[in-house]
Amino acid sequence: xxxxxxxxxxxxxxxxxxxxxxxxxxxxxxxxxxxxxxxxxxxxxxxxxxxxxxxxxxxxxxxxxxxxxxxxxxxxxxxxxxxxxxxxxxxxxxxxxxxxxxxxxxxxxxxxxxxxxxxxxxxxxxxxxxxxxxxxxxxxxxxxxxxxxxxxxxxxxxxxxxxxxxxxxxxxxxxxxxxxxxxxxxxxxxxxxxxxxxxxxxxxxxxxxxxxxxxxxxxxxxxxxxxxxxxxxxxxxxxxxxxxxxxxxxxxxxxxxxxxxxxxxxxxxxxxxxxxxxxxxxxxxxxxxxxxxxxxxxxxxxxxxxxxxxxxxxxxxxxxxxxxxxxxxxxxxxxxxxxxxxxxxxxxxxxxxxxxxxxxxxxxxxxxxxxxxxxxxxxxxxxxxxxxxxxxxxxxxxxxxxxxxxxxxxxxxxxxxxxxxxxxxxxxx
Amino acid sequence: xxxxxxxxxxxxxxxxxxxxxxxxxxxxxxxxxxxxxxxxxxxxxxxxxxxxxxxxxxxxxxxxxxxxxxxxxxxxxxxxxxxxxxxxxxxxxxxxxxxxxxxxxxxxxxxxxxxxxxxxxxxxxxxxxxxxxxxxxxxxxxxxxxxxxxxxxxxxxxxxxxxxxxxxxxxxxxxxxxxxxxxxxxxxxxxxxxxxxxxxxxxxxxxxxxxxxxxxxxxxxxxxxxxxxxxxxxxxxxxxxxxxxxxxxxxxxxxxxxxxxxxxxxxxxxxxxxxxxxxxxxxxxxxxxxxxxxxxxxxxxxxxxxxxxxxxxxxxxxxxxxxxxxxxxxxxxxxxxxxxxxxxxxxxxxxxxxxxxxxxxxxxxxxxxxxxxxxxxxxxxxxxxxxxxxxxxxxxxxxxxxxxxxxxxxxxxxxxxxxxxxxxxxxxxxxxxxxxxxxxxxxxxxxxxxxxxxxxxx
Numbered sequence: 086x087x088x089x090x091x092x093x094x095x096x097x098x099x100x101x102x103x104x105x106x107x108x109x110x111x112x113x114x115x116x117x118x119x120x121x122x123x124x125x126x127x128x129x130x131x132x133x134x135x136x137x138x139x140x141x142x143x144x145x146x147x148x149x150x151x152x153x154x155x156x157x158x159x160x161x162x163x164x165x166x167x168x169x170x171x172x173x174x175x176x177x178x179x180x181x182x183x184x185x186x187x188x189x190x191x192x193x194x195x196x197x198x199x200x201x202x203x204x205x206x207x208x209x210x211x212x213x214x215x216x217x218x219x220x221x222x223x224x225x226x227x228x229x230x231x232x233x234x235x236x237x238x239x240x241x242x243x244x245x246x247x248x249x250x251x252x253x254x255x256x257x258x259x260x261x262x263x264x265x266x267x268x269x270x271x272x273x274x275x276x277x278x279x280x281x282x283x284x285x286x287x288x289x290x291x292x293x294x295x296x297x298x299x300x301x302x303x304x305x306x307x308x309x310x311x312x313x314x315x316x317x318x319x320x321x322x323x324x325x326x327x328x329x330x331x332x333x334x335x336x337x338x339x340x341x342x343x344x345x346x347x348x349x350x351x352x353x354x355x356x357x358x359x360x361x362x363x364x365x366x367x368x369x370x371x372x373x374x375x376x377x378x379x380x381x382x383x384x385x386x387x388x389x390x391x392x393x394x395x396x397x398x399x400x401x402x403x404x405x406x407x408x409x410x411x412x413x414x415x416x417x418x419x420x421x422x423x424x425x426x427x428x429x430x431x432x433x434x435x436x437x438x439x440x441x442x443x444x445x446x447x448x449x450x451x452x453x454x455x456x457x458x459x460x461x462x463x464x465x466x467x468x469x470x471x472x473x474x475x476x477x478x479x480x481x482x483x484x485x486x487x488x489x490x491x492x493x494x495x496x497x498x499x500x501x502x503x504x505x506x507x508x509x510x511x512x513x514x
Numbered sequence: 515x516x517x518x519x520x521x522x523x524x525x526x527x528x529x530x531x532x533x534x535x536x537x538x539x540x541x542x543x544x545x546x547x548x549x550x551x552x553x554x555x556x557x558x559x560x561x562x563x564x565x566x567x568x569x570x571x572x573x574x575x576x577x578x579x580x581x582x583x584x585x586x587x588x589x590x591x592x593x594x595x596x597x598x599x600x601x602x603x604x605x606x607x608x609x610x611x612x613x614x615x616x617x618x619x620x621x622x623x624x625x626x627x628x629x630x631x632x633x634x635x636x637x638x639x640x641x642x643x644x645x646x647x648x649x650x651x652x653x654x655x656x657x658x659x660x661x662x663x664x665x666x667x668x669x670x671x672x673x674x675x676x677x678x679x680x681x682x683x684x685x686x687x688x689x690x691x692x693x694x695x696x697x698x699x700x701x702x703x704x705x706x707x708x709x710x711x712x713x714x715x716x717x718x719x720x721x722x723x724x725x726x727x728x729x730x731x732x733x734x735x736x737x738x739x740x741x742x743x744x745x746x747x748x749x750x751x752x753x754x755x756x757x758x759x760x761x762x763x764x765x766x767x768x769x770x771x772x773x774x775x776x777x778x779x780x781x782x783x784x785x786x787x788x789x790x791x792x793x794x795x796x797x798x799x800x801x802x803x804x805x806x807x808x809x810x811x812x813x814x815x816x817x818x819x820x821x822x823x824x825x826x827x828x829x830x831x832x833x834x835x836x837x838x839x840x841x842x843x844x845x846x847x848x849x850x851x852x853x854x855x856x857x858x859x860x861x862x863x864x865x866x867x868x869x870x871x872x873x874x875x876x877x878x879x880x881x882x883x884x885x886x887x888x889x890x891x892x893x894x895x896x897x898x899x900x901x902x903x904x905x906x907x908x909x910x911x912x913x914x915x916x917x918x919x920x921x922x923x924x925x926x927x928x929x930x931x932x933x934x935x936x937x938x939x940x941x942x943x944x945x946x947x948x949x950x951x952x953x954x955x956x957x958x959x960x961x962x963x964x965x966x967x968x969x970x971x972x
Contacts, residue, residue, distance in 0.1 A: 119599050121571035124573070124589075125575045126574075141554075144554065144556040145557040147577065157556065157557070164633045167549065253774070258892075259889060330695075437894045438885070438886055438916065439894075441916070442916065443884075446914070448733065451916070451969070469892070511738075
């Protein structure tokens with residue numbers, strides 16, 4: 086594959102080669118029983134070519150398919166998108182920690198024992214709960230080189246623990262709880278994961294009723310992403326460059342509550358979204374997208390940066406700009422203080438279908454699949470058969486009552502609890 | 515290939531072992547606004563070995579066929595490691611052994627259409643959107659076609675080579691006025707005919723007009739309503755609300771769900787018929803055999819309101835003492851097959867749309883489907899737009915229509931099923947576990963449901 090760049094030079098003015106290899110092992114329990122062990126070997130090679138300002142690309146996963154790769158990429162060249170950029174050259178790169186040799190040393194038996202321990206903990210709490218657990222490890226490398234002289238490689242690991250359960254009863258219907266830990270470093274301690282899942286089942290034991298109306302609502306860190314998803318969609322350089330983001334031409338404008346910041350951080354140690362260079366060879370970093378309420382930066386790849394006459398932000402991927410790790414800094418209240426201040430409201434830990442709306446309108450509506458009624462500062466039981474509805478643009482500007490000091494990392498996000506006033510809750514009358 | 519896979523399977527030391535190898539050639543293109551943002555051709559090649567021993571499963575996936583026997587041994591060792599703990603009987607329902615090489619029955623094969631022609635077709639659609647109205651500020655036009663050659667063999671002696679084709683396009687007009695942005699579009703697909711993407715001009719212009727109209731439309735008020743679902747929304751509903759519940763792999767190990775899903779139990783009125791089929795040729799998700807080499811079929815799920823069947827893999831069928839339904843499907847070679855839908859349908863009824871409107875003082879007509887989700891008991895799905903129904907007549911256009919409800923209550927609350935019909939082959943797909951988007955489709959007439967909760971300001 087290495088000589089492919091020189092072969093590509095015969096058909097294109099610029100060329101870029103991305104190679105990916107990974108090995109993954111996982112063990113899983115389902116319905117409280119050991120289910121399967123899986124092993125995955127993955128490899129792929131992507132070639133992008135630029136000729137006369139047009140971009141063509143191809144990906145193959147079949148070994149020894151250089152000829153097909155070059156042919157397919159060349160085929161698409163004459164129709165490809167008009168590009169106003171050049172592939173970047175060599176650059177000084179930060180080196181966030183994304184590899185932990187301990188992950189590679191974990192044995193299959195240790196993974197089985199860890200999953201078994203998680204399932205046993207839930208069984209000990211309530212044998213009627215059908216527990217699920219997955220323990221997975223991955224080691225991979227990716228390498229990017231281009232005709233402008235960029236050449237870099239990264240070796241990474243990923244460690245994943247997924248744990249949860251399902252409780253079905255005539256009285257309470259279906260109850261699903263699931264949580265996870267994902268990072269690049271080995272994490273052998275499972276107490277926090279166990280306690281989060283068991284606490285959710287404990288809180289859901291009672292059923293509470295709620296009438297339709299407007300209530301103060303606390304979104305748990307697991308659901309803050311649903312509320313801010315329209316902001317991330319509208320901060321995406323593609324939506325801005327193509328004119329359908331309402332944030333176009335609004336950099337520097339105070340659009341949200343000054344307590345709200347949203348940061349994209351590719352340098353966070355041990356986080357799954359961390360990297361020293363993006364998929365196009367742009368060095369990554371840490372930057373505020375929303376800085377104390379002000380629209381501060383978009384997520385940009387080479388193409389969208391060129392279209393907007395801005396500098397690429399290190400968010401390039403195969404399909405346009407994407408976030409690396411998204412962090413929302415915490416506020417001044419503790420979660421307990423937030424809870425104590427609510428006379429009647431809802432804590433939302435899980436939603437369904439909240440992703441399905443039109444993000445560019447800011448509207449987010451979903452079923453509350455896991456939520457608890459708050460009465461006089463206490464969680465009194467699970468609410469069911471109801472929906473929440475917020476508008477991210479207006480509610481994150483006018484309706485934030487607090488952000489918690491506590492933040493929880495999950496995969497490539499780190500969110501606090503977020504309390505909003507006057508959230509619409511629809512329920513059966 | 516046949517010789518290669520059967521020779522490798524000789525290394526199997528398990529109760530059951532299978533090899534699936536796939537080679538997919540794909541073309542995709544995406545217009546966003548004036549730009550042809552992405553255009554690519556790709557080759558996705560890989561395979562897997564799946565083995566069962568004493569009730570435990572091992573699964574190995576790969577891109578290289580080198581050392582295939584070693585991969586068979588590894589999958590069998592993994593299965594044995596699980597089986598040693600479980601020490602259960604392996605369950606795989608008996609099916610007839612098949613040795614067959616099948617060419618896809620394709621009317622117009624996408625590989626026969628030059629790339630230039632595909633680019634031209636979608637450039638024209640994109641121009642229709644962008645030139646329709648000054649309020650339309652952008653477009654999103656996506657197209658893909660895939661042609662997959664699948665080689666499947668197992669230790670029962672089955673060998674199937676079959677080609678599957680999947681074609682889809684989704685085209686959206688994005689309209690903006692001030693801080694309001696809305697989108698409307700057309701989506702279509704097929705498993706056997708490139709022509710499905712042709713002749714969409716008029717439909718696309720209607721969608722553009724709707725996008726413009728939606729800019730001034732109010733958001734629906736939250737509350738409980740009588741709702742008429744158009745065939746696309748009804749299809750989305752039957753897929754999300756009942757189809758997933760019919761997938762037997764979630765039933766086999768859970769006694770409580772088994773009780774709820776007891777065959778013979780009444781779920782709705784006599785007007786309600788639901789089935790899932792792999793035989794609807796041309797629909798996305800149809801095929802002759804599933805990914806375990808089992809012939810597909812039409813599976814009745816609800817007949818005249820009563821639960822009569824469910825969707826099975828060989829394992830779930832054996833565990834429940836029922837027959838496999840050809841419903842074991844994998845997203846691609848890197849995943850094991852799990853129980854999935856194909857074309858999920860509500861059977862035709864006998865009510866006209868005018869009859870459905872009668873008697874509704876205040877209701878909502880929910881049209882088109884953005885998407886939805888279920889957790890078994892509860893569902894949520896979002897319409898692309900809706901109309902209020904006032905005093906039995908369609909009234910103003912509304913946006914942001916998201917419905918939720920309890921699956922069982924909602925099925926029981928269906929009081930009218932339409933006499934019209936539509937198959938929806940949109941370019942989206944179904945998600946389950948990490949396997950998404952899998953090609954599926956739906957079929958339905960209009961359906962009326964009482965007491966549906968709609969989200970929004972009260």
